[in-house]
Amino acid sequence: MLGPPYCKACAQPQASSALLGADGLCAACERRHPAWDQGRAAFVYDAAARDMILRLKYADQIDYAAFLAKHMVRAGQDVLVPGALVVPVPVHRWRLLSRRYNQAALLSRHIARMQGSEHGPDVLERLRATVRLARFSRGARRQEMQGVMRVRARWRGVLRGRTVVLVDDMLTTGATATACVQALREAGAQKIHLLVAGVVPERPGLDIDLQEMH
Numbered sequence: 036m037l038g039p040p041y042c043k044a045c046a047q048p049q050a051s052s053a054l055l056g057a058d059g060l061c062a063a064c065e066r067r068h069p070a071w072d073q074g075r076a077a078f079v080y081d082a083a084a085r086d087m088i089l090r091l092k093y094a095d096q097i098d099y100a101a102f103l104a105k106h107m108v109r110a111g112q113d114v115l116v117p118g119a120l121v122v123p124v125p126v127h128r129w130r131l132l133s134r135r136y137n138q139a140a141l142l143s144r145h146i147a148r149m150q151g152s153e154h155g156p157d158v159l160e161r162l163r164a165t166v167r168l169a170r171f172s173r174g175a176r177r178q179e180m181q182g183v184m185r186v187r188a189r190w191r192g193v194l195r196g197r198t199v200v201l202v203d204d205m206l207t208t209g210a211t212a213t214a215c216v217q218a219l220r221e222a223g224a225q226k227i228h229l230l231v232a233g234v235v236p237e238r239p240g241l242d243i244d245l246q247e248m249h
């Protein structure tokens with residue numbers, strides 16, 4: 036379970052609150068703020084969370100979605116403001132075929148229901164499948180994600196001035212979420228917060244195979 040101190044933008048846990056600036060940002064986010072406004076994570080993506088999220092992702096254990104969503108609602112309490120629209124990061128329809136459901140949409144549906152928020156499962160559309168991003172450079176990831184996400188036409192007028200809570204299961208490089216945020220901003224969303232089940236700690240040599248994840 037992820038408790039304070041954590042960075043309000045990248046959601047990374049910090050060894051001490053002394054590492055956070057007055058605005059609650061870590062040094063990296065003060066230098067380069069993520070595309071989204073605030074970021075929250077329910078868990079650090081350690082071995083236990085990994086097991087849980089992988090089960091959600093690749094097995095049919097949909098109960099895990101309810102469990103994770105409950106903790107995400109708690110972690111995201113201050114960004115799940117009244118009137119917020121809850122939107123999942125979309126997967127490409129080819130992935131949907133092989134995996135049968137979008138795990139981010141499962142989470143966002145539970146979160147919206149628990150919170151009494153409006154759910155927009157089809158606000159964003161992924162226009163093409165992308166390659167695995169974790170081992171790419173920042174520039175290469177950005178290029179790969181360019182123009183991948185689009186707001187569906189019927190949502191374009193609806194987003195103006197809204198607060199959107201973008202939901203995903205994992206925050207790794209942030210490239211996918213950034214592409215979503217850009218599309219949402221272009222459609223007029225005012226505040227965009229990111230709420231994830233697990234954030235991968237920024238530690239070199241971490242014993243997690245990121246290639247497995249995206």
Ligand SMILES: [Zn+2]
Nearest residue numbers: 042045061064
């Ligand atoms: Zn940060």
